[in-house]
Amino acid sequence: MQRHNIPCARSAIFSSYDEARGYLEKQKPPIVVKADGLAAGKGVTVADTIGQALDALANIMQAKASGAAGDRVLIEERLEGREMSAFAFADAHTSVPMVPACDYKPVFDGDQGPKTGGMASYSPPHFFSPALAKTVTETIMEPTVKALHDEGRPYKGVLYSGLMIADDGPKVMEFNARFGDPETQVILPRLKTDLVDILLSVANNDLHQMDIEWSSDACVGVVMASAGYPGSYKKGFPITGLDKVDEDILVFHAGTKLGSDGEVVTSGGRVLTVVAIGTTIAEAREKVYNNISRIHFEGCHYRQDIALVDENH
Numbered sequence: 001m002q003r004h005n006i007p008c009a010r011s012a013i014f015s016s017y018d019e020a021r022g023y024l025e026k027q028k029p030p031i032v033v034k035a036d037g038l039a040a041g042k043g044v045t046v047a048d049t050i051g052q053a054l055d056a057l058a059n060i061m062q063a064k065a066s067g068a069a070g071d072r073v074l075i076e077e078r079l080e081g082r083e084m085s086a087f088a089f090a091d092a093h094t095s096v097p098m099v100p101a102c103d104y105k106p107v108f109d110g111d112q113g114p115k116t117g118g119m120a121s122y123s124p125p126h127f128f129s130p131a132l133a134k135t136v137t138e139t140i141m142e143p144t145v146k147a148l149h150d151e152g153r154p155y156k157g158v159l160y161s162g163l164m165i166a167d168d169g170p171k172v173m174e175f176n177a178r179f180g181d182p183e184t185q186v187i188l189p190r191l192k193t194d195l196v197d198i199l200l201s202v203a204n205n206d207l208h209q210m211d212i213e214w215s216s217d218a219c220v221g222v223v224m225a226s227a228g229y230p231g232s233y234k235k236g237f238p239i240t241g242l243d244k245v246d247e248d249i250l251v252f253h254a255g256t257k258l259g260s261d262g263e264v265v266t267s268g269g270r271v272l273t274v275v276a277i278g279t280t281i282a283e284a285r286e287k288v289y290n291n292i293s294r295i296h297f298e299g300c301h302y303r304q305d306i307a308l309v310d311e312n313h
């Protein structure tokens with residue numbers, strides 16, 4: 001991103017613990033420390049003090065808490081703003097924006113408690129204006145696809161950018177080379193064009209010929225989780241009320257299976273995502289909560305504050 005002037009946090013990268021430590025001791029908090037590799041979602045520490053950042057650094061590079069992902073670290077400025085995810089389909093030359101989404105990682109309302117794989121999402125973010133859409137496409141998505149092509153590694157597929165919308169514009173915190181869960185559940189219901197046609201055009205490098213249409217509806221998705229998740233939890237509880245939801249509600253099964261009598265039982269931490277579509281975010285939000293309360297299993301919990309406007313969302 002630095003080589004191609006794609007907006008992101010100011011950062012420095014280190015392979016030596018002593019050099020990273022020396023650099024960190026000269027920084028002002030808040031600061032972010034990242035293991036430069038796959039760390040099962042546990043590689044990033046947003047530190048309020050240099051002491052916390054030094055602890056995170058030692059944990060990554062000395063204790064090797066995330067194994068080889070800790071061979072290199074990234075130390076970067078903390079960005080302030082609202083977080084959102086932008087998506088694009090990309091073939092080797094072209095990118096076509098999808099509709100964006102916001103997701104919610106912490107397990108409890110008000111972003112309290114430990115991080116999860118994702119407790120909810122909604123699309124579009126209420127602060128996503130046409131001007132912001134244009135900036136994200138022109139300063140982030142298109143330059144990234146071009147940069148990958150120009151550096152000899154053309155990228156084809158779904159480009160997912162985790163963004164912080166700062167006062168001076170959107171900045172990239174990460175890229176993923178896939179859809180997100182549960183963002184997909186609120187994005188694809190808004191897609192009017194056949195997904196298979198789009199994927200074929202990606203494979204054949206003729207995405208530029210595709211006319212991809214999205215509905216202007218809003219979509220809110222809320223995950224129902226097992227008691228104890230994201231810590232340890234029990235499985236095998238019967239799920240009732242799946243047949244009680246309104247016809248236009250989507251219920252995506254994740255941690256479920258059929259029990260011995262053919263009944264649906266829980267089989268994971270994140271059990272279901274319940275998704276509602278509405279003409280406004282408020283309408284979709286009301287529908288999702290109206291319907292989710294009809295589904296039940298022992299110990300089930302879900303966030304109640306999804307798609308409300310607050311200082312972080």
Ligand SMILES: Nc1ncnc2c1ncn2[C@@H]1O[C@H](COP(=O)(O)OP(=O)(O)O)[C@@H](O)[C@H]1O
Pocket residue numbers: 009032041042043044046076077078079080083162164173174
């Ligand atoms: N530079 C940054 N400034 C502020 N918050 C950050 C920064 N980088 C990451 N974060 C926070 O940490 C979270 C996880 O970081 P991310 O880069 O998305 O890693 P992961 O691979 O774990 O998803 C982000 O969703 C964001 O809330």
Ligand SMILES: [Mg+2]
Pocket residue numbers: 162174
């Ligand atoms: Mg992330």
